[in-house]
Amino acid sequence: MKLLLHCCCGPCLFYPLTALRTKPFDITCLFYNPNIHPYMEYERRFEAFLQVAGSFSIPVLHEGGYGLTGWIKQMMQTAPALEYPARCSECYSMRLEFTARRTKEMGFDCFSTTLLYSRYQQHEAIRNLGMEAANRHGVNFVYQDFRHGWQQGIDMAVESGIYRQPYCGCIFSEGERYAKRAAKRFGRKV
Template structure:
């Protein structure tokens, strides 16, 4: 660890979303350790692929330690899945489950600061995530390090492509996979309708 740097446990949802938060937090003087707790990712093969992508980058490129914390998929089914396609309630419960585990690990390992890569993506529920992590951090006696990383999403996209990292096309759960597919179909239909209107 660098002398004078501030240890921080950084919950990470995947490799590509970790690139910019890690860089920016290091620039600020933090020394992040990454914490993986993502039992939301389905199917299991997808979960394993995202974790392997993160670990390879962490080891070979970023040189950052990764703690693989609890990944209780049964708990996710009980606590999150019943919200189904109610996205606001579902994502709040999902953030709560994953970030609670990160806070538990932070406390157990003596970190005073905790953060998450989740909000580099403009597709996440920014205010909900801040609310959830803020409450959890306070309850565990930790300081939440909250930054708006969304402006760096295009940079994260470009850098992850350059590095040849696996990039997923949906957030993680089966509901988000269905929502992403519907969104892509809607966008395609809108493009077709616009083309047809131009040629009418």
């Protein structure tokens, strides 16, 4: 079975690849993440993704490029999607819909996503949105709870020395990550 694996970043790729390679899948990794901002962060995460996929000798596809403008436009269509956590459903949907469509167009049998690895993401929403996107495009969504390999994946990422990002991805999550810390340090309101 030819499987297209949507990859959100390098660190989250270690365990899903380890698990999926024990099964009879012919895997290709897809990097499509218009939610990663700003530009140099996008480049840094893309480089880490290439390092991990390369270490497993897995072929890669890079689609979409840096997508701040398109991502913001799509988020704005779905108010109140700019608020956490509502915006995340639209963000997952955007990436899963794209992956499902490319799965069909490129002749893959099925797809999955490394988003299913993270303990910080909305796991049930990702599973449901993946299944819905698969149904719309007539392909299969391979669901696995990769969170079972959470620590193993972290250990592999640390050992490899690749870049491990400190926030989810969008410019909003970057602000949420640092604003409280800055407010405490400088005595400002968030």
